[in-house]
Amino acid sequence: MNRSEVFMDGFWHNNTIFVQLLGMCPLLGVTTSAENGFWMGAATVLVLLGSNLVVSMVRGVIPKNVRIPAYITIIAAFVTVVDMGMNAWMHDMYLVLGLFIPLIVVNCAILGRAEAFASKNSVIDSAADAIGVGAGFTFALMLLGGVREILGQGELFGFPVFGDSYPDVLMFILPPGAFIALGFILAGVNMINRSLERRKTLYAKQQAEQAAVAAAVEAN
Protein backbone atom coordinates (compact mmCIF):
# COMPACT_ATOMS: atom_id res chain seq x y z
CA MET A 1 0.00 0.00 0.00
CA ASN A 2 1.26 3.47 -0.77
CA ARG A 3 0.77 6.31 1.66
CA SER A 4 -2.48 7.71 0.23
CA GLU A 5 -3.95 4.21 0.27
CA VAL A 6 -2.89 3.88 3.92
CA PHE A 7 -4.63 7.18 4.62
CA MET A 8 -7.87 6.28 2.78
CA ASP A 9 -7.91 2.85 4.40
CA GLY A 10 -7.84 4.46 7.84
CA PHE A 11 -10.17 7.29 6.91
CA TRP A 12 -12.89 5.35 5.08
CA HIS A 13 -12.49 1.68 4.14
CA ASN A 14 -11.56 0.63 7.68
CA ASN A 15 -13.02 3.62 9.52
CA THR A 16 -12.79 3.04 13.27
CA ILE A 17 -16.40 4.02 13.84
CA PHE A 18 -18.26 3.22 10.61
CA VAL A 19 -16.61 -0.11 9.81
CA GLN A 20 -14.85 -1.44 12.90
CA LEU A 21 -17.36 0.00 15.42
CA LEU A 22 -14.57 0.67 17.92
CA GLY A 23 -14.28 3.61 20.28
CA MET A 24 -18.01 3.68 21.01
CA CYS A 25 -17.53 5.13 24.52
CA PRO A 26 -16.30 8.60 23.49
CA LEU A 27 -18.53 8.42 20.41
CA LEU A 28 -21.73 8.08 22.41
CA GLY A 29 -20.48 10.13 25.35
CA VAL A 30 -19.35 13.43 23.90
CA THR A 31 -21.15 13.76 20.56
CA THR A 32 -23.90 16.02 21.87
CA SER A 33 -22.62 18.75 19.56
CA ALA A 34 -20.42 19.02 16.47
CA GLU A 35 -17.89 21.15 18.35
CA ASN A 36 -17.47 18.63 21.18
CA GLY A 37 -17.08 15.87 18.58
CA PHE A 38 -14.42 17.84 16.73
CA TRP A 39 -12.27 18.59 19.77
CA MET A 40 -12.60 15.06 21.12
CA GLY A 41 -11.46 13.85 17.69
CA ALA A 42 -8.59 16.35 17.63
CA ALA A 43 -7.36 15.17 21.04
CA THR A 44 -7.54 11.58 19.80
CA VAL A 45 -5.58 12.44 16.63
CA LEU A 46 -2.75 13.94 18.70
CA VAL A 47 -2.55 10.87 20.96
CA LEU A 48 -2.74 8.52 17.98
CA LEU A 49 -0.03 10.39 16.10
CA GLY A 50 2.29 10.42 19.11
CA SER A 51 1.77 6.77 19.99
CA ASN A 52 2.03 5.56 16.37
CA LEU A 53 5.27 7.50 15.84
CA VAL A 54 6.93 6.27 19.02
CA VAL A 55 5.71 2.67 18.68
CA SER A 56 7.02 2.62 15.11
CA MET A 57 10.38 4.03 16.27
CA VAL A 58 10.85 1.39 18.97
CA ARG A 59 9.62 -1.54 16.86
CA GLY A 60 12.15 -4.35 17.02
CA VAL A 61 13.57 -2.96 20.26
CA ILE A 62 10.64 -3.91 22.51
CA PRO A 63 10.55 -7.67 23.22
CA LYS A 64 7.33 -9.30 22.04
CA ASN A 65 6.23 -10.46 25.51
CA VAL A 66 6.11 -6.97 27.04
CA ARG A 67 4.92 -5.00 24.01
CA ILE A 68 1.37 -4.40 25.35
CA PRO A 69 2.43 -2.80 28.68
CA ALA A 70 5.05 -0.81 26.77
CA TYR A 71 2.44 0.46 24.24
CA ILE A 72 -0.04 1.32 27.00
CA THR A 73 2.62 3.29 28.87
CA ILE A 74 3.43 5.23 25.69
CA ILE A 75 -0.26 5.89 24.99
CA ALA A 76 -0.96 6.92 28.59
CA ALA A 77 1.97 9.35 28.49
CA PHE A 78 0.61 11.05 25.35
CA VAL A 79 -2.93 11.15 26.77
CA THR A 80 -1.60 12.91 29.89
CA VAL A 81 0.33 15.37 27.72
CA VAL A 82 -2.83 16.19 25.73
CA ASP A 83 -4.84 16.40 28.97
CA MET A 84 -2.38 18.89 30.51
CA GLY A 85 -2.11 20.87 27.26
CA MET A 86 -5.88 21.24 26.94
CA ASN A 87 -6.13 22.20 30.60
CA ALA A 88 -3.55 24.93 30.00
CA TRP A 89 -4.57 26.36 26.62
CA MET A 90 -8.19 25.24 26.04
CA HIS A 91 -9.51 25.44 29.56
CA ASP A 92 -13.21 25.80 28.64
CA MET A 93 -13.25 22.82 26.27
CA TYR A 94 -11.24 20.87 28.86
CA LEU A 95 -14.04 21.42 31.36
CA VAL A 96 -16.68 20.32 28.82
CA LEU A 97 -14.95 17.10 27.71
CA GLY A 98 -13.94 16.34 31.29
CA LEU A 99 -13.46 12.65 31.94
CA PHE A 100 -13.45 11.63 28.28
CA ILE A 101 -9.94 12.99 27.67
CA PRO A 102 -8.21 10.70 30.24
CA LEU A 103 -10.41 7.87 28.93
CA ILE A 104 -8.64 8.06 25.54
CA VAL A 105 -6.10 5.71 27.18
CA VAL A 106 -8.58 2.86 26.98
CA ASN A 107 -9.78 3.65 23.46
CA CYS A 108 -9.01 0.25 21.95
CA ALA A 109 -8.70 1.83 18.50
CA ILE A 110 -5.41 3.47 19.56
CA LEU A 111 -3.84 0.34 21.02
CA GLY A 112 -5.19 -1.45 17.94
CA ARG A 113 -3.27 0.83 15.56
CA ALA A 114 -0.09 0.49 17.64
CA GLU A 115 -0.35 -3.31 17.59
CA ALA A 116 -1.70 -3.86 14.07
CA PHE A 117 0.11 -1.16 12.13
CA ALA A 118 2.77 0.97 13.83
CA SER A 119 4.67 -2.01 15.27
CA LYS A 120 5.15 -3.42 11.73
CA ASN A 121 5.57 -0.34 9.53
CA SER A 122 7.93 2.57 8.97
CA VAL A 123 7.65 5.80 10.91
CA ILE A 124 6.26 7.79 7.95
CA ASP A 125 3.70 5.12 7.03
CA SER A 126 2.66 4.98 10.70
CA ALA A 127 2.18 8.76 10.69
CA ALA A 128 0.01 8.49 7.55
CA ASP A 129 -1.99 5.73 9.23
CA ALA A 130 -2.45 7.80 12.41
CA ILE A 131 -3.62 10.84 10.45
CA GLY A 132 -5.99 8.77 8.29
CA VAL A 133 -7.49 6.82 11.19
CA GLY A 134 -7.62 9.95 13.35
CA ALA A 135 -9.25 12.06 10.62
CA GLY A 136 -11.81 9.30 10.03
CA PHE A 137 -12.55 9.11 13.74
CA THR A 138 -12.87 12.91 14.00
CA PHE A 139 -15.10 13.00 10.91
CA ALA A 140 -17.38 10.33 12.41
CA LEU A 141 -17.59 12.13 15.78
CA MET A 142 -18.31 15.47 14.10
CA LEU A 143 -20.94 13.96 11.80
CA LEU A 144 -22.76 12.26 14.66
CA GLY A 145 -22.33 15.33 16.88
CA GLY A 146 -23.69 17.55 14.11
CA VAL A 147 -26.72 15.32 13.46
CA ARG A 148 -27.51 15.16 17.18
CA GLU A 149 -27.01 18.91 17.63
CA ILE A 150 -29.30 19.71 14.69
CA LEU A 151 -32.04 17.26 15.67
CA GLY A 152 -31.66 17.73 19.43
CA GLN A 153 -31.17 21.48 19.78
CA GLY A 154 -31.82 22.84 16.29
CA GLU A 155 -28.29 24.24 16.10
CA LEU A 156 -25.00 23.50 14.33
CA PHE A 157 -21.72 24.66 15.92
CA GLY A 158 -23.90 26.73 18.23
CA PHE A 159 -25.69 28.59 15.40
CA PRO A 160 -29.47 28.15 15.12
CA VAL A 161 -30.55 26.15 12.06
CA PHE A 162 -34.31 25.95 12.53
CA GLY A 163 -34.81 29.30 14.30
CA ASP A 164 -35.18 30.02 17.99
CA SER A 165 -38.59 28.39 18.42
CA TYR A 166 -37.18 24.88 17.86
CA PRO A 167 -37.89 22.82 20.99
CA ASP A 168 -35.12 20.66 22.46
CA VAL A 169 -35.65 17.05 21.45
CA LEU A 170 -34.33 15.26 24.50
CA MET A 171 -34.15 11.92 22.70
CA PHE A 172 -31.27 13.11 20.54
CA ILE A 173 -29.48 14.86 23.39
CA LEU A 174 -29.47 11.63 25.43
CA PRO A 175 -27.46 8.48 24.60
CA PRO A 176 -30.40 6.62 22.93
CA GLY A 177 -30.44 9.32 20.25
CA ALA A 178 -26.75 8.65 19.65
CA PHE A 179 -27.49 4.97 18.98
CA ILE A 180 -30.39 5.77 16.65
CA ALA A 181 -28.48 8.44 14.72
CA LEU A 182 -25.45 6.16 14.50
CA GLY A 183 -27.65 3.38 13.06
CA PHE A 184 -28.92 5.62 10.29
CA ILE A 185 -25.43 6.95 9.57
CA LEU A 186 -24.09 3.37 9.31
CA ALA A 187 -26.91 2.52 6.90
CA GLY A 188 -25.98 5.55 4.78
CA VAL A 189 -22.29 4.58 4.78
CA ASN A 190 -23.16 1.04 3.70
CA MET A 191 -25.34 2.41 0.90
CA ILE A 192 -22.48 4.59 -0.37
CA ASN A 193 -20.02 1.70 -0.19
CA ARG A 194 -22.40 -0.64 -2.02
CA SER A 195 -23.02 1.80 -4.86
CA LEU A 196 -19.25 2.36 -5.13
CA GLU A 197 -18.79 -1.40 -5.29
CA ARG A 198 -21.50 -1.75 -7.96
CA ARG A 199 -19.94 0.99 -10.05
CA LYS A 200 -16.57 -0.74 -9.77
CA THR A 201 -17.89 -4.15 -10.93
CA LEU A 202 -19.87 -2.47 -13.71
CA TYR A 203 -16.71 -0.68 -14.85
CA ALA A 204 -14.73 -3.94 -14.74
CA LYS A 205 -17.45 -5.66 -16.78
CA GLN A 206 -17.44 -2.92 -19.41
CA GLN A 207 -13.67 -3.10 -19.61
CA ALA A 208 -13.87 -6.86 -20.09
CA GLU A 209 -16.51 -6.50 -22.81
CA GLN A 210 -14.49 -3.85 -24.62
CA ALA A 211 -11.44 -6.08 -24.40
CA ALA A 212 -13.45 -8.98 -25.83
CA VAL A 213 -14.74 -6.82 -28.69
CA ALA A 214 -11.23 -5.56 -29.37
CA ALA A 215 -9.94 -9.13 -29.35
CA ALA A 216 -12.72 -10.19 -31.78
CA VAL A 217 -11.90 -7.29 -34.13
CA GLU A 218 -8.25 -8.24 -33.96
CA ALA A 219 -9.05 -11.87 -34.80
CA ASN A 220 -11.00 -10.78 -37.87
Next chain:
Amino acid sequence: MKFEKDQLQMVLALFLVAVIAAALLGVTDMFTREPIAMAQKAALHRALEQVLPAYANDPQNDEVEVGSDNEEVVHIYPGKDEKGKLTGIAWEVVAPDGYSGSIRILLGLHPDGSIEAIRVTDHRETPGLGDGIVKNVAWLASFAGKSLLGTAWAVKKDGGDFDQFTGATITPRAVVKAVRRGLEFYQARHQAILDAIGKADGRKLGMQGGKQ
Protein backbone atom coordinates in the same frame (compact mmCIF):
# COMPACT_ATOMS: atom_id res chain seq x y z
CA MET B 1 16.76 -18.56 39.90
CA LYS B 2 18.57 -18.21 36.65
CA PHE B 3 18.22 -14.82 35.01
CA GLU B 4 17.75 -15.37 31.30
CA LYS B 5 19.06 -12.89 28.80
CA ASP B 6 15.64 -12.18 27.26
CA GLN B 7 14.15 -11.58 30.71
CA LEU B 8 16.74 -8.93 31.33
CA GLN B 9 15.91 -7.45 27.96
CA MET B 10 12.21 -7.24 28.89
CA VAL B 11 12.93 -5.51 32.20
CA LEU B 12 15.29 -3.11 30.50
CA ALA B 13 12.81 -2.28 27.70
CA LEU B 14 9.96 -1.56 30.11
CA PHE B 15 12.29 0.43 32.33
CA LEU B 16 13.40 2.56 29.41
CA VAL B 17 9.84 3.14 28.19
CA ALA B 18 8.81 4.21 31.70
CA VAL B 19 11.79 6.56 32.03
CA ILE B 20 11.09 8.20 28.67
CA ALA B 21 7.37 8.55 29.48
CA ALA B 22 8.21 10.09 32.86
CA ALA B 23 10.64 12.53 31.24
CA LEU B 24 8.00 13.52 28.66
CA LEU B 25 5.47 14.16 31.42
CA GLY B 26 7.98 16.11 33.46
CA VAL B 27 8.78 18.41 30.56
CA THR B 28 5.07 18.86 29.74
CA ASP B 29 4.35 19.71 33.36
CA MET B 30 7.11 22.32 33.30
CA PHE B 31 5.56 24.01 30.27
CA THR B 32 1.91 23.72 31.30
CA ARG B 33 2.06 24.39 35.03
CA GLU B 34 2.01 28.17 34.73
CA PRO B 35 -0.58 28.37 31.89
CA ILE B 36 -2.84 25.99 33.84
CA ALA B 37 -2.58 28.16 36.96
CA MET B 38 -3.28 31.24 34.84
CA ALA B 39 -6.22 29.62 33.06
CA GLN B 40 -7.68 28.58 36.41
CA LYS B 41 -7.19 32.09 37.79
CA ALA B 42 -8.81 33.61 34.69
CA ALA B 43 -11.70 31.14 34.93
CA LEU B 44 -12.13 32.03 38.62
CA HIS B 45 -12.01 35.71 37.71
CA ARG B 46 -14.79 35.26 35.12
CA ALA B 47 -16.84 33.23 37.59
CA LEU B 48 -16.34 35.85 40.35
CA GLU B 49 -17.55 38.56 37.96
CA GLN B 50 -20.74 36.56 37.54
CA VAL B 51 -21.45 35.66 41.16
CA LEU B 52 -20.40 38.77 43.09
CA PRO B 53 -22.51 41.91 43.36
CA ALA B 54 -20.83 44.92 41.66
CA TYR B 55 -17.31 45.44 42.99
CA ALA B 56 -14.27 47.58 42.26
CA ASN B 57 -11.43 45.62 43.86
CA ASP B 58 -9.61 42.43 42.84
CA PRO B 59 -11.33 39.78 44.97
CA GLN B 60 -8.54 37.23 44.37
CA ASN B 61 -6.04 39.76 45.67
CA ASP B 62 -8.10 40.43 48.80
CA GLU B 63 -8.64 36.72 49.50
CA VAL B 64 -8.89 35.76 53.19
CA GLU B 65 -8.91 32.34 54.80
CA VAL B 66 -11.45 31.19 57.37
CA GLY B 67 -11.55 27.82 59.13
CA SER B 68 -14.74 25.77 58.88
CA ASP B 69 -16.21 23.31 61.39
CA ASN B 70 -14.35 20.33 59.93
CA GLU B 71 -11.12 22.32 60.10
CA GLU B 72 -10.89 22.87 56.37
CA VAL B 73 -9.58 26.21 55.20
CA VAL B 74 -12.18 28.12 53.18
CA HIS B 75 -10.86 30.73 50.76
CA ILE B 76 -13.14 33.76 50.82
CA TYR B 77 -13.14 36.28 47.97
CA PRO B 78 -14.60 39.61 49.13
CA GLY B 79 -16.01 42.18 46.70
CA LYS B 80 -15.68 45.83 47.72
CA ASP B 81 -16.74 49.14 46.21
CA GLU B 82 -14.42 52.11 45.57
CA LYS B 83 -14.60 53.23 49.22
CA GLY B 84 -13.60 49.77 50.44
CA LYS B 85 -17.10 48.94 51.70
CA LEU B 86 -17.97 45.25 51.46
CA THR B 87 -20.50 44.60 48.65
CA GLY B 88 -20.48 40.82 48.69
CA ILE B 89 -18.45 37.70 49.34
CA ALA B 90 -17.84 34.55 47.32
CA TRP B 91 -16.24 31.19 48.04
CA GLU B 92 -16.17 27.74 46.60
CA VAL B 93 -18.37 24.98 47.98
CA VAL B 94 -17.91 21.36 46.99
CA ALA B 95 -20.69 18.85 46.37
CA PRO B 96 -18.97 15.50 46.95
CA ASP B 97 -22.06 13.54 45.92
CA GLY B 98 -22.39 14.42 42.22
CA TYR B 99 -23.32 11.73 39.70
CA SER B 100 -19.65 11.28 38.81
CA GLY B 101 -17.33 12.80 41.34
CA SER B 102 -17.25 16.15 43.08
CA ILE B 103 -18.88 19.30 41.74
CA ARG B 104 -17.23 22.60 42.62
CA ILE B 105 -19.56 25.56 42.91
CA LEU B 106 -18.71 29.23 43.36
CA LEU B 107 -21.27 30.78 45.67
CA GLY B 108 -21.74 34.56 45.71
CA LEU B 109 -23.62 36.23 48.57
CA HIS B 110 -24.68 39.70 49.61
CA PRO B 111 -23.36 40.60 53.08
CA ASP B 112 -26.88 39.92 54.45
CA GLY B 113 -26.60 36.25 53.42
CA SER B 114 -28.88 36.23 50.38
CA ILE B 115 -27.57 34.72 47.15
CA GLU B 116 -26.43 36.95 44.29
CA ALA B 117 -25.61 34.06 41.96
CA ILE B 118 -23.97 30.65 41.75
CA ARG B 119 -21.71 29.17 39.06
CA VAL B 120 -20.30 25.67 38.66
CA THR B 121 -16.53 25.88 38.23
CA ASP B 122 -15.60 22.20 37.86
CA HIS B 123 -17.57 19.01 37.36
CA ARG B 124 -17.48 15.59 35.72
CA GLU B 125 -21.24 15.23 35.08
CA THR B 126 -22.66 13.59 31.97
CA PRO B 127 -22.58 15.87 28.90
CA GLY B 128 -26.16 16.59 27.80
CA LEU B 129 -27.69 15.53 31.11
CA GLY B 130 -26.04 16.64 34.32
CA ASP B 131 -24.18 19.52 32.70
CA GLY B 132 -27.41 21.52 32.83
CA ILE B 133 -25.93 22.86 36.08
CA VAL B 134 -23.56 24.77 33.77
CA LYS B 135 -25.74 25.43 30.74
CA ASN B 136 -29.25 25.86 32.13
CA VAL B 137 -29.32 29.62 32.67
CA ALA B 138 -32.89 29.70 34.00
CA TRP B 139 -32.07 27.03 36.57
CA LEU B 140 -28.97 28.92 37.73
CA ALA B 141 -31.00 32.12 37.94
CA SER B 142 -33.51 30.41 40.22
CA PHE B 143 -30.95 30.65 43.03
CA ALA B 144 -30.76 34.45 42.88
CA GLY B 145 -32.14 36.25 45.92
CA LYS B 146 -32.72 33.06 47.92
CA SER B 147 -31.66 32.90 51.56
CA LEU B 148 -31.26 30.07 54.03
CA LEU B 149 -34.62 30.92 55.59
CA GLY B 150 -37.81 30.98 53.56
CA THR B 151 -36.58 28.53 50.92
CA ALA B 152 -37.06 24.76 50.73
CA TRP B 153 -33.50 23.66 49.93
CA ALA B 154 -34.24 20.56 47.87
CA VAL B 155 -35.23 19.65 44.31
CA LYS B 156 -38.95 19.56 43.51
CA LYS B 157 -38.93 15.76 43.43
CA ASP B 158 -37.96 15.88 47.13
CA GLY B 159 -40.52 18.59 47.89
CA GLY B 160 -38.19 21.56 47.50
CA ASP B 161 -38.11 24.77 45.45
CA PHE B 162 -35.58 23.83 42.75
CA ASP B 163 -36.18 22.06 39.44
CA GLN B 164 -34.43 18.80 38.67
CA PHE B 165 -33.49 18.05 35.05
CA THR B 166 -35.13 15.47 32.85
CA GLY B 167 -32.92 12.40 33.16
CA ALA B 168 -30.75 13.95 35.85
CA THR B 169 -31.90 14.37 39.45
CA ILE B 170 -28.77 13.40 41.35
CA THR B 171 -26.69 16.27 39.95
CA PRO B 172 -29.00 19.21 40.81
CA ARG B 173 -29.81 17.55 44.15
CA ALA B 174 -26.09 17.53 45.02
CA VAL B 175 -25.71 21.17 43.96
CA VAL B 176 -28.73 22.35 45.98
CA LYS B 177 -27.45 20.48 49.04
CA ALA B 178 -23.97 21.96 48.70
CA VAL B 179 -25.37 25.50 48.35
CA ARG B 180 -27.49 24.98 51.45
CA ARG B 181 -24.42 23.81 53.39
CA GLY B 182 -22.60 26.93 52.15
CA LEU B 183 -25.37 29.17 53.46
CA GLU B 184 -25.34 27.35 56.80
CA PHE B 185 -21.58 27.90 56.96
CA TYR B 186 -22.11 31.63 56.37
CA GLN B 187 -24.81 31.80 59.03
CA ALA B 188 -22.54 30.10 61.57
CA ARG B 189 -19.36 31.91 60.65
CA HIS B 190 -20.28 35.24 59.15
CA GLN B 191 -18.82 37.17 62.11
CA ALA B 192 -15.50 35.35 61.71
CA ILE B 193 -15.58 36.01 57.95
CA LEU B 194 -16.30 39.73 58.38
CA ASP B 195 -13.61 39.98 61.07
CA ALA B 196 -11.07 38.31 58.79
CA ILE B 197 -11.91 40.69 55.95
CA GLY B 198 -11.74 43.67 58.31
CA LYS B 199 -8.40 42.51 59.68
CA ALA B 200 -6.98 42.12 56.16
CA ASP B 201 -8.17 45.67 55.39
CA GLY B 202 -6.48 46.96 58.54
CA ARG B 203 -3.23 45.21 57.63
CA LYS B 204 -3.24 46.75 54.20
CA LEU B 205 -3.94 50.22 55.57
CA GLY B 206 -1.18 49.73 58.13
CA MET B 207 1.26 48.78 55.39
CA GLN B 208 0.35 51.85 53.38
CA GLY B 209 0.78 53.99 56.51
CA GLY B 210 4.22 52.52 57.11
CA LYS B 211 5.36 53.46 53.64
CA GLN B 212 4.44 57.08 53.94
